[in-house]
Amino acid sequence: MARPYRSVLYIPAANERAMEKARTLQADAIIFDLEDAVAPSEKATARDALARALKSDYGPRARIVRINALDSDWGRQDAAACAGFAGQVDAVLVPKVDGAAGLDRIAALLPDTPLWAMMETPQAMLNAAEIAAHPRLAGMVMGTNDLAKELNSRFRADRLPMQAGLGLCLLAARAHGKVIVDGVFNAFRDEHGLRAECEQGRDMGFDGKTLIHPAQLATANEVFAPTDAEIEMARRQIEAFEQAAAEGKGVAVVDGRIVENLHVATARATLDRAQAIAAMAG
Template sequence: MTATIRPRRSLLFVPASNVRALEKARGLPSDAVIIDLEDAVAPAAKEAAREQARAAIAQGLGGREVALRVNGADTPWGADDLALAASVAPDAVLVPKAASAEAVRDIGRRLDALGAPARVQVWAMIETARAVLDADAMARTALEPASRLALFVIGANDLARETGVRVRAGRAALLPWLQQVLLAARASGLAAIDSVYNDFSDTAGFAAECAQGRDLGFDGKSLIHPAQIAAANAAFGPGADDIAEARALIAAFTAPENAGKGAVSFEGRMIEDLHVAIARRTLALADAIAALHHP
């Protein structure tokens, strides 16, 4: 992941086959849009959806980050989807059911061969048992020269289907796997996005899962409906109190009377350099969000 902070509180999936949804996405406050050529598009509609995705990416989606979820390389549509990605150059290509380090490398090599600009990232969906087990090996490919890998997206629906776990409120059965993937991502400098929440009418349940994802350390949440954007943005972004505290903490630590001190007292607790770094990141994220949505 680059040093530049990119807000990824809310990543909205939009079917490439739905022209109206693509047009509406331009005015929505999500931090990113994932144009979906895979699960949300029926086989008979794949070709038309590809052309609609081409037009939408060429026109732009309001300055926000745009990813294209392609069909798997082992499907009849995967090669054409990658060729489209190389030609229209979205911010990222989201690879479904990534399962090995070599598969991640292969996507990068194929994008290189197709002439995709270097800025086009690879995002990998972690949605199989094998992907969870090999998450660290996949993440480590981000440390290799010219790697495009930048982000993991959890795919809990497919993971639950394959493993047979029952996903209940609180996601107890999934938590060890979520933490394993998150640790793998962070160890190699990758961003990590929590899974979708299927019942978009369950606002309380969605808010609770956003809070859980935030506390686990995810950067944001993937979404299936525009109604989920506001809650995800609120959960994964710094609020007014967070911003005020970050500014006060930095001011206290850098005050002249504290010059040269390794730790100082702030509001009843001791703070040091690492707390200042966290506070500076909070302010940088707030600035990035403001620049994205209020340029």
């Protein structure tokens, strides 16, 4: 049963109160951020605060640490700290990954920790398949704010300028069996806009969405979970197909629609996802 990643919440590692509160939030995963959310003067303090926070119990939530780039003033110290967090973190998120070589450098420093990649540059989009194929990679995160900056694109509610990059990364992740979560929605008080973007990401095939505020959790958790109707349909499809198979037939019909092996595989995945979400809820 795969862990769900419907809601992946960024928490600044310099904010001890926020990290403590995150233990009670309904997030599937937490990204403890040592990079963009932490001022240069607070990098060392944030690293120390994170070390203390990770000694706490975060329950079933995945714990991911976003470090600074290795070529920055803080990246190697972040990596060294993460090497000491063995058993306390589920993955290290690497920023500005342009290709497999960037992951190789981190992998050598963190031999026992799964890696995730920030996909936030044009080069990353073009090398998405190479990055997704890396043997140490477990997940990918779309960095749509940085990507928009690099593309010199404008904001559109339909995210048309992002579609090529989003699609390339999704194809790569699915080809290599990796988790992939969508980028953030910046207007955290705009619930309607958030829901629309979550629905778009869900329909495209993303596993979930990265979030910048706890107020966004409920929407992401709802949108990226199977609905009661979808769960019921999945059960009916499986039952109908199994009955058809028992009768020597290769297909079944549910509500006037053909049900084949591929539909049953999707139905089973829907039920597995619902079960994993229920397990997260305790």
